[in-house]
Amino acid sequence: MSLQKPSLPRGTRDFGPGQVARRQYIIGIIRRTFERYGFAPLETPSFENLSTLTGKYGEEGDQLLYRVLNSGDFLSDVTPEDFSGGYRKVTPKVADKGLRYDLTVPFARYVVMNRHQLTLPFRRYQVQPVWRADRPSKGRYREFTQCDADVVGTDSLLCEAEIVLMIHEVMTALGVPYVLKLNHRGLLRALYQTLNDPAPETDLYVALDKLDKIGWDGVTQELTGRGFQPEAAAHLQALLTQATFTFTPQAMAAEGALRELRQTEAGATASAELGAVAEMLTDSGFGGWANVQLDLTLARGLSYYTGCIFEVLVPGGGVGSVSGGGRYANLTEAFGMPGLSGVGFSFGIDRLYDALEALNLFPADLDTLTQVLVVHFEEPATRAAALRTLAQVRAAGFSAELYPEPAKLKKQFAYADAKRVPHVVIIGPDELAAGTVKVKTLATGAEQTVAQADLLATLKEM
Amino acid sequence: MSLQKPSLPRGTRDFGPGQVARRQYIIGIIRRTFERYGFAPLETPSFENLSTLTGKYGEEGDQLLYRVLNSGDFLSDVTPEDFSGGYRKVTPKVADKGLRYDLTVPFARYVVMNRHQLTLPFRRYQVQPVWRADRPSKGRYREFTQCDADVVGTDSLLCEAEIVLMIHEVMTALGVPYVLKLNHRGLLRALYQTLNDPAPETDLYVALDKLDKIGWDGVTQELTGRGFQPEAAAHLQALLTQATFTFTPQAMAAEGALRELRQTEAGATASAELGAVAEMLTDSGFGGWANVQLDLTLARGLSYYTGCIFEVLVPGGGVGSVSGGGRYANLTEAFGMPGLSGVGFSFGIDRLYDALEALNLFPADLDTLTQVLVVHFEEPATRAAALRTLAQVRAAGFSAELYPEPAKLKKQFAYADAKRVPHVVIIGPDELAAGTVKVKTLATGAEQTVAQADLLATLKEM
Numbered sequence: 034m035s036l037q038k039p040s041l042p043r044g045t046r047d048f049g050p051g052q053v054a055r056r057q058y059i060i061g062i063i064r065r066t067f068e069r070y071g072f073a074p075l076e077t078p079s080f081e082n083l084s085t086l087t088g089k090y091g092e093e094g095d096q097l098l099y100r101v102l103n104s105g106d107f108l109s110d111v112t113p114e115d116f117s118g119g120y121r122k123v124t125p126k127v128a129d130k131g132l133r134y135d136l137t138v139p140f141a142r143y144v145v146m147n148r149h150q151l152t153l154p155f156r157r158y159q160v161q162p163v164w165r166a167d168r169p170s171k172g173r174y175r176e177f178t179q180c181d182a183d184v185v186g187t188d189s190l191l192c193e194a195e196i197v198l199m200i201h202e203v204m205t206a207l208g209v210p211y212v213l214k215l216n217h218r219g220l221l222r223a224l225y226q227t228l229n230d231p232a233p234e235t236d237l238y239v240a241l242d243k244l245d246k247i248g249w250d251g252v253t254q255e256l257t258g259r260g261f262q263p264e265a266a267a268h269l270q271a272l273l274t275q276a277t278f279t280f281t282p283q284a285m286a287a288e289g290a291l292r293e294l295r296q297t298e299a300g301a302t303a304s305a306e307l308g309a310v311a312e313m314l315t316d317s318g319f320g321g322w323a324n325v326q327l328d329l330t331l332a333r334g335l336s337y338y339t340g341c342i343f344e345v346l347v348p349g350g351g352v353g354s355v356s357g358g359g360r361y362a363n364l365t366e367a368f369g370m371p372g373l374s375g376v377g378f379s380f381g382i383d384r385l386y387d388a389l390e391a392l393n394l395f396p397a398d399l400d401t402l403t404q405v406l407v408v409h410f411e412e413p414a415t416r417a418a419a420l421r422t423l424a425q426v427r428a429a430g431f432s433a434e435l436y437p438e439p440a441k442l443k444k445q446f447a448y449a450d451a452k453r454v455p456h457v458v459i460i461g462p463d464e465l466a467a468g469t470v471k472v473k474t475l476a477t478g479a480e481q482t483v484a485q486a487d488l489l490a491t492l493k494e495m
Numbered sequence: 496m497s498l499q500k501p502s503l504p505r506g507t508r509d510f511g512p513g514q515v516a517r518r519q520y521i522i523g524i525i526r527r528t529f530e531r532y533g534f535a536p537l538e539t540p541s542f543e544n545l546s547t548l549t550g551k552y553g554e555e556g557d558q559l560l561y562r563v564l565n566s567g568d569f570l571s572d573v574t575p576e577d578f579s580g581g582y583r584k585v586t587p588k589v590a591d592k593g594l595r596y597d598l599t600v601p602f603a604r605y606v607v608m609n610r611h612q613l614t615l616p617f618r619r620y621q622v623q624p625v626w627r628a629d630r631p632s633k634g635r636y637r638e639f640t641q642c643d644a645d646v647v648g649t650d651s652l653l654c655e656a657e658i659v660l661m662i663h664e665v666m667t668a669l670g671v672p673y674v675l676k677l678n679h680r681g682l683l684r685a686l687y688q689t690l691n692d693p694a695p696e697t698d699l700y701v702a703l704d705k706l707d708k709i710g711w712d713g714v715t716q717e718l719t720g721r722g723f724q725p726e727a728a729a730h731l732q733a734l735l736t737q738a739t740f741t742f743t744p745q746a747m748a749a750e751g752a753l754r755e756l757r758q759t760e761a762g763a764t765a766s767a768e769l770g771a772v773a774e775m776l777t778d779s780g781f782g783g784w785a786n787v788q789l790d791l792t793l794a795r796g797l798s799y800y801t802g803c804i805f806e807v808l809v810p811g812g813g814v815g816s817v818s819g820g821g822r823y824a825n826l827t828e829a830f831g832m833p834g835l836s837g838v839g840f841s842f843g844i845d846r847l848y849d850a851l852e853a854l855n856l857f858p859a860d861l862d863t864l865t866q867v868l869v870v871h872f873e874e875p876a877t878r879a880a881a882l883r884t885l886a887q888v889r890a891a892g893f894s895a896e897l898y899p900e901p902a903k904l905k906k907q908f909a910y911a912d913a914k915r916v917p918h919v920v921i922i923g924p925d926e927l928a929a930g931t932v933k934v935k936t937l938a939t940g941a942e943q944t945v946a947q948a949d950l951l952a953t954l955k956e957m
Contacts, residue, residue, distance in 0.1 A: 039547050039604040039830045041540060042592050047605050050535035050619070057536070069889050071865040071896035073512030073914075074519070078503060078638050079541065079594075079624060080561075085501050099542075102562040102590050104628040108582040116578050120570040127589075128564050130504050132541075142501040143509050152913035154899055157512070162541060166566040176540050189899035198886075316882035368501045403533040420778035424660075427531045434533035437616055437651030451614035452535075 044167070044175030052386075054399045056178075059385050060160055062206045063180045066199050067158040072182050075157040077139035080130040087131075089138045089367060091336075097165045100128035132164040136181040137364075137377070144185060145368040153186030160382075172352055172387055183377030185364055190306055192376045193341045193360065194313035200345055200356060201321035203380065208394050211355075213324055214344045215280055216331035218359075219303025223294040224329065227272065230265035237261070237269075238332040245330075273329055280325040282311045290329060306340065337361055343378055350388030356380045405433040405492065406449045407458045408442065418460045422470065422488065426458070429489050449475060456495060458488070506629070506637030514848075516861045518640075521847050522622055524668045525642045528661050529620040534644045537619040539601035542592040549593075551600045551829060553798075559627045562590035594626040598643040598841070599826075606647060607830040615648030622844075634814055634849055645839030647826055652768055654838045655803045655822065656775035662807055662818060663783035665842065670856050673817075675786055676806045677742055678793035680821075681765025685756040686791065689734065692727035699723070699731075700794040707792075735791055742787040744773045752791060768802065799823055805840055812850030818842045867895040867954065868911045869920045870904065880922045884932065884950065888920070891951050911937060918957060920950070 041047065048056060064074075080101050087095050107127045115122050133139055136159045144151065160180045167173055182199070184192045197213065204211040221241075225234045240255040247255070253266040272293060278284045285291070285308045294300035307327065314322075331344055333354075340360030347355055358378025365373045389395050405426050407419045419435050426433040434454075436445045449457050459471040470488045473480045474495070483491050503509065510518060526536075542563050549557050569589045577584050595601055598621045606613065622642045629635055644661070646654045659675065666673040683703075687696045702717040709717070715728040734755060740746045747753070747770045756762035769789065776784075795806055795816075802822030809817055820840025827835045851857050867888050869881045881897050888895040896916075898907045911919050921933040932950045935942045936957065945953050 039607055040544060041608075042542055042544055045540035045542065047540070047608075048536075048538040049609070050537065053536035053538055056538075068864065069892070069894050071894055073864045074510075074515035075512065076510040076515055076518075078507035078509070079626070080504055080507065080638075082502060082504055096566075099566070100564040101594070102564050102586075104558075104561070106582045108578070108585060111578075113575075113578070116570070116573075116575070120568045123570060124564075132563070143511075145501055146503075146509075147511070152910055154910075156896075164541070176542075184899070187899040191897060191899045313878075313882060316879040317886045318883060402530065402535045416775075417778040420775060421780060424779045430531070432531050432533055434618075435653060437646070437649040437653045448614055448616075 042175070044169030044173075046174065046176075050402060051400050054402070055389075055395050056382060056386060058395065058399055059207065059382055059389070060178075060180065063203055063380055063382075064158070064160060066202050066206070067180075067182050070156075070182075070195055070199055072156040072158040072184075075140065075143060075159045076161060077133065077136075077143060077159070079162075080132055081139060081142065083125070083129055083131045085142050086134060086138060090134055094134060097167055098134055099132040099164045099166055100124065101130040101132065102128055103130075133161065134165060135163055136161060136179050136379070137183075140181070140183060141365045141368060144373070145365050145370045148370060154184050154189075155186055156182070156184045158182040172384060174383060178382040180380040180382060181377060182379075183364075183375050185373055185375030188374050190309045190341075191313060193306075193310045194317065196343060196358065196376065196378050197310070197314060197321075197325065198317060198319060200343070200378070201319065201324065204324075204345070205321070207385070207389060209350070209385075209389060209392065210348055211324055212326060212346045212348060213321075214277075214326050214328040214331045214346065215307070216328055216342045217303035217307055218339050218342065219299040219306070220291075220294055220329060221332060223297040223300025223303065224269070224272070226297045226299065227293060228261070228265040228268055230261050232256075232260040232262075232265075235336070241330050242332040276329045278327040279322065280307075280311060280327045281322055282308060282315060285311055285327070291327075294329075303340075310341065333357060333359075339374075340376070347385075347388040347392075349392060350384075351391045352384040352387050354381075355384045355388060400453050401455060402432060403434050403452055403454045404431045405456050405458055406445070406452075406454045407433065407435045407460070408445050409436040409439045410461055411439040412462055415460055415462060415465055418465050422458065422460060422485070425489065426492065429492070431492060446475075456492065460485075504637070506631030506635075508636065508638075512864060513862050516864070517851075517857050518844060518848060520857065520861055521669065521844055521851070522640075522642065525665055525842055525844075526620070526622065528664050528668070529642075529644050532618075532644075532657055532661055534618045534620040534646075537602065537605060537621045538623060539595065539598075539605060539621070541624075542594055543601060543604065545587070545591055545593045547604050548596060548600060552596055556596060559629055560596055561594040561626045561628055562586065563592040563594065564590055565592075595623065596627060597625055598623060598641050599645075599839070602643070602645060603827045603830060606835070607827050607832045610832060616646050616651075617648055618644070618646045620644040634846060636845060640844040642842040642844060643839060644841075645826075645837050647835055647837035650836050652771045652803075653775060655768075655772045656779065658805060658820065658838065658840050659772070659776060659783075659787065660779060660781060662805070662840070663781065663786065666786075666807070667783070669847070669851060671812070671847075671851060671854065672810055673786055674788060674808045674810060675783070676739075676788050676790040676793045676808065677769070678790055678804045679765035679769055680801050680804065681761040681768070682753075682756055682791060683794060685759040685762025685765065686731070686734070688759045688761065689755060690723070690727040690730055692723050694718075694722040694724075694727075697798070703792050704794040738791045740789040741784065742769075742773060742789045743784055744770060744777060747773055747789070756791075765802075772803065795819060795821075801836075802838070809847075809850040809854075811854060812846075813853045814846040814849050816843075817846045817850060862915050863917060864894060865896050865914055865916045866893045867918050867920055868907070868914075868916045869895065869897045869922070870907050871898040871901045872923055873901040874924055877922055877924060877927055880927050884920065884922060884947070887951065888954065891955070893954060908937075918954065922947075 110126045162176050162178050164176050225237050236259040240252050244252050249270050256266045272290050275289050295304050338359035339362040342359040344354045345356035360376040362374050364375050407423050423435045457473045468485050469482050470485050471482050572588045624638050624640050626638050687699050698721040702714050706714050711732050718728040734752050737751050757766050800821035801824040804821040806816045807818035822838040824836050826837050869885050885897045919935045931944050932947050933944050
């Protein structure tokens with residue numbers, strides 16, 4: 034065994050104590066919200082058969098899948114011809130498992146495998162890491178955590194309304210400013226039909242999705258490059274002079290681009306659906322109207338979604354979208370179970386973390402893990418008293434430690450400082466003889482001496 | 496994309512809602528106990544560089560490591576000579592990462608990489624899945640979860656005493672009967688020295704470790720087969736006529752095999768250490784003496800441990816040990832940082848789960864996720880009332896759902912039954928007109944009608 038300087042694989046991270054506490058803080062808020070809305074937890078294995086994963090994420094996704102080398106002699110099925118045929122030919126023979134790439138495909142696989150036991154509609158949430166062999170960069174990791182919630186087996190727009198409610202509750206509980214952007218596949222289709230141009234529909238969405246980054250000049254260039262008539266591009270820009278609307282029942286009924294889009298059947302249906310969602314939010318006493326926008330240029334995941342689409346941004350957070358989702362018509366079709374509609378969304382923990390950190394929104398006390406340090410003195414009688422006290426403090430629910438050795442006081446206090454322990458309890462020979470305890474609060478330097486019997490009450494007061 | 500019947504990789508499992516709730520119940524108790532003892536959480540990446548993992552788990556462990564295929568053209572460095580040289584030659588060129596095999600090596604790697612920032616002694620806990628390409632069997636999975644707690648940077652026997660306290664607290668909180676077996680490397684060494692036989696020391700431990708399974712005849716045969724004199728084997732058996740002792744300060748001071756083992760230096764030191772642990776437990780008011788045994792035949796992990804050794808069994812649980820650990824002298828030596836002593840232990844969640852299930856010890860209400868189902872009626876006014884009520888019930892902290900569609904009552908109640916929702920809230924046209932709410936408790940069939948304003952108080956009472 035040779036000595037080595039250890040390192041982490043690129044794109045992965047350790048989470049030390051403070052980071053885990055902050056991540057658990059975010060995950061706890063999301064988890065409790067999901068559960069209050071009746072979503073039940075699901076966990077799936079970290080690796081799946083590659084037959085489950087491949088072909089579900091497009092060609093680019095297939096390349097980003099992490100494959101797990103078969104155990105034992107993984108070359109046993111590889112012929113010299115395979116070998117000279119290159120790695121694409123060899124891959125399926127040396128790896129039959131891959132790491133989870135998202136939480137949606139494993140969920141679909143689970144629903145199909147358990148379809149006879151599941152009660153529909155089925156609401157599940159899932160908080161687990163996923164892995165992608167992407168090029169690492171700021172905010173983009175090879176291992177990151179997703180928090181998904183989906184309802185399958187119902188077309189009810191109540192689910193869409195509840196997604197808006199849950200996003201509002203989570204972002205409000207985190208104290209983070211947000212913008213929730215909404216759109217509907219039917220409005221995009223109506224946009225395409227209104228342009229009345231034979232160029233391919235999806236090319237419109239691809240171009241529109243870039244508006245944020247490239248502006249109208251860029252979108253126009255992109256569209257004409259993809260075969261749209263300059264008139265169509267101009268019509269689009271004129272139509273979308275106002276592309277975002279406050280999402281209230283009143284605004285939904287008002288004039289503007291929406292009025293023109295409602296002339297098509299797709300647009301009329303989509304507009305009615307969004308109106309129904311807004312109405313249910315009103316009945317629910319929704320308090321986040323100011324944060325929600327209908328954005329006709331939002332075109333994410335269009336190959337997949339069939340109804341409402343969601344995206345959540347954090348202004349000033351320095352990250353992309355922290356949440357997104359939408360309705361899909363055919364979650365489980367690839368596994369031979371067509372016609373199962375659903376709607377779902379996902380929070381990205383890592384991006385939420387970065388946004389909260391950038392905006393300095395984490396509560397200050399998340400760093401406090403140990404609440405009480407008991408000082409360790411040399412004399413056996415003081416140690417016995419310390420152990421007795423320690424047991425009492427822990428039994429009362431406090432997180433507490435006895436410094437493991439009778440080290441110099443300075444060293445024990447430095448340890449408490451470094452661990453940000455708020456209170457140090459001292460039972461030296463004098464205190465022991467007097468039946469007292471000294472409690473020192475490190476942040477202020479304040480010291481108080483109390484009767485041993487009053488220690489727990491004193492700590493609870495603090 | 497061809498249709499396919501999906502399946503799970505062998506040795507892996509989905510955890511549905513009830514199972515996740517039960518696993519979280521166990522993990523929650525362990526986590527809260529670790530935190531009350533001042534252990535801080537750490538999370539490390541799911542894959543590590545293979546240079547970090549290989550050579551740490553013995554030859555068998557290396558074979559059980561899951562390797563992650565390099566991305567892109569993984570064959571680019573493989574020559575035809577490598578290929579004809581077989582898979583062992585090819586492995587290091589096609590995979591440079593491996594899945595986490597345990598939580599100890601990543602912890603050691605973390606300590607070394609962060610040694611300049613860490614305050615010693617460092618107490619960390621870690622709850623994460625690990626992966627082993629083992630042959631799956633009952634209770635043995637390829638993905639399973641470990642819960643480790645370690646203290647590094649101190650020799651204090653307080654850590655050993657606190658491990659006993661934590662095991663007792665966790666097993667007591669879970670309500671599961673247990674036997675905690677203790678031994679000490681020094682007592683095993685003393686045993687070997689007392690036999691005064693030139694056969695290799697580790698062969699004694701290997702044989703002794705099998706006593707449970709093969710009995711004394713088997714151990715004698717194993718020892719003589721490994722070169723021990725028949726007299727040494729007979730001496731061993733005589734010495735260990737009584738091999739287990741109640742672990743109290745009194746029993747530690749008493750006669751028997753311990754007296755003979757204390758004649759050697761290793762035995763005297765070990766015995767004094769165990770005595771000190773027992774004394775600290777006494778001072779801590781330890782209440783689990785009846786569960787703790789000193790077992791001179793316990794010889795687990797001997798290549799690794801250097802002081803106390805722990806193992807926890809659940810009588811009648813139908814599983815092997817559910818927890819184990821010990822003191823080690825050189826956690827980080829393989830990473831170029833010698834002399835860092837520590838002590839740690841681990842709970843196996845999957846085995847604890849199986850034991851609790853076998854003994855029927857899970858609390859009954861873990862299956863309840865949604866506490867209240869609100870019935871969905873056709874009339875718009877009743878839906879508005881339902882949505883308002885739903886928002887209030889959730890704001891009060893209950894987990895609640897509105898059935899997503901105005902389906903037949905029978906269907907809505909069947910859904911509540913299947914999800915084990917305890918209470919169904921009904922606001923039909925009659926109730927709406929009367930300003931009342933009907934609450935039905937499914938377990939008893941009891942129904943009560945209360946004023947709308949009293950609903951939350953009624954639910955809280957239930």
